[in-house]
Amino acid sequence: MHHHHHHDHSTVRYDRAFLIGIVLNLGFVMAQATFGWLTNSLALLADAGHNLGDVLGLAIAWGAYTLARRRPTKRHTYGLRRASILSPLINSSLLLSVTVFIAIEAIQRLIDPKPVESLTVIIVAAIGILVNGATALMFQKDHQHDVNVKGAFLHMVADALVSVGVVLSGLIITLTGWQSIDAIASMGIAIVIGIGAWNLLQESLSLALDGVPANVDLRAIQNYLLDLPGVGSIHDLHVWALSSTEPALTAHLVMLAGVPGSDFLARISHDLHDRFGIEHSTIQIETGSAFLPCMQSDCGM
Incomplete structure (x- = not known):
C-alpha cells in the first residue's frame, strides 16, 4: 500500500528571496566592476567576476526550486523533484572552484x-557584507534540512565572509601598512568556504546516489516497524530522497x-510521516508463504 503526504517541510516560499537576492547581487557586481575600473583595482574586478558566479549559483538554485514544484507527468x-538535488551538486562544485581561485590568488599575493x-x-566590501548578509538571512530558515536552499545560503555566507575578510585586512593595512595580511586573510576564508562546500558536495552526492537523508534515522524506523503488533520480520527496507526535502520509503x-x-x-503511514518525516511510504505485507519468496531479501534490511 502506497501513501503520499505532499507537505513541504517549509511553509516559506523562496521565489521572492531568490529574485531579491539576484537583483541585489547583480547591482553589487555592477558597482564593483565600475569602481574597480575607475580605481584600477584588479582585486575589485576579480571579486566582481566571483560575485557574478554567485548570481549564477542563485539562478541555478532558483531554477531547481521552481522545477521541483512542478506537477508529475x-x-x-x-x-x-530531483532537480533540487542536482542544483546543490552544481553549486558545491562552483564553491569549490571559488575556493581554489581564492587560494591561488592568495598565494600569488x-x-x-x-x-x-x-x-x-573597505567601502565596497562593507556594502558587500550588507548585500550578501541580507540575502543569506532570507535563506537562513530552511538551510539545515533543504540541501538546495543550503547551497544558496552557503554561496551568500561565503561572499559575506570574503567581504568581512577584505574589510578587516583593509583596516589593518591602513593602520599598519602590512600588505601580506590581505593574502593571509584570503587563505583563511578559502579554507572556511572549502569545508562548507565539501560538506555540501558530500551531502548532495549522497542524495543523488539514493543515500539515506542525513535527517532520517534508519535504525529508529527499523525498530518502529519491528515493534508493530503482528510483524515477525522486515526486509527490503529502503529510504532515499525524492527531492531535497522529501524522503521516501519502501518496506516488506x-x-x-x-x-x-x-x-x-x-497508521503506519501517518507515524512514518509524523515521527520520521517520510513523505512517501510504500508498505508490502507478506504472510511468509513459500510461494512469495523475496528475491531481494539479501539486499535489504
Missing part, C-alpha cells in the same frame, strides 16, 4: 605583494497472521 511520474587601495576596497513486512486491514497501514 506521464513521463516524469514523480515530477522534477604572498609571493608578489601588491599595494591595496584600502579605503575604496512479514506478518504470518495476514494483513490486519487498511487502518493498520494508514
Whole structure:
C-alpha cells in the first residue's frame, strides 16, 4: 500500500528571496566592476567576476526550486523533484572552484605583494557584507534540512565572509601598512568556504546516489516497524530522497497472521510521516508463504 503526504517541510516560499537576492547581487557586481575600473583595482574586478558566479549559483538554485514544484507527468511520474538535488551538486562544485581561485590568488599575493587601495576596497566590501548578509538571512530558515536552499545560503555566507575578510585586512593595512595580511586573510576564508562546500558536495552526492537523508534515522524506523503488533520480520527496507526535502520509503513486512486491514497501514503511514518525516511510504505485507519468496531479501534490511 502506497501513501503520499505532499507537505513541504517549509511553509516559506523562496521565489521572492531568490529574485531579491539576484537583483541585489547583480547591482553589487555592477558597482564593483565600475569602481574597480575607475580605481584600477584588479582585486575589485576579480571579486566582481566571483560575485557574478554567485548570481549564477542563485539562478541555478532558483531554477531547481521552481522545477521541483512542478506537477508529475506521464513521463516524469514523480515530477522534477530531483532537480533540487542536482542544483546543490552544481553549486558545491562552483564553491569549490571559488575556493581554489581564492587560494591561488592568495598565494600569488604572498609571493608578489601588491599595494591595496584600502579605503575604496573597505567601502565596497562593507556594502558587500550588507548585500550578501541580507540575502543569506532570507535563506537562513530552511538551510539545515533543504540541501538546495543550503547551497544558496552557503554561496551568500561565503561572499559575506570574503567581504568581512577584505574589510578587516583593509583596516589593518591602513593602520599598519602590512600588505601580506590581505593574502593571509584570503587563505583563511578559502579554507572556511572549502569545508562548507565539501560538506555540501558530500551531502548532495549522497542524495543523488539514493543515500539515506542525513535527517532520517534508519535504525529508529527499523525498530518502529519491528515493534508493530503482528510483524515477525522486515526486509527490503529502503529510504532515499525524492527531492531535497522529501524522503521516501519502501518496506516488506512479514506478518504470518495476514494483513490486519487498511487502518493498520494508514497508521503506519501517518507515524512514518509524523515521527520520521517520510513523505512517501510504500508498505508490502507478506504472510511468509513459500510461494512469495523475496528475491531481494539479501539486499535489504
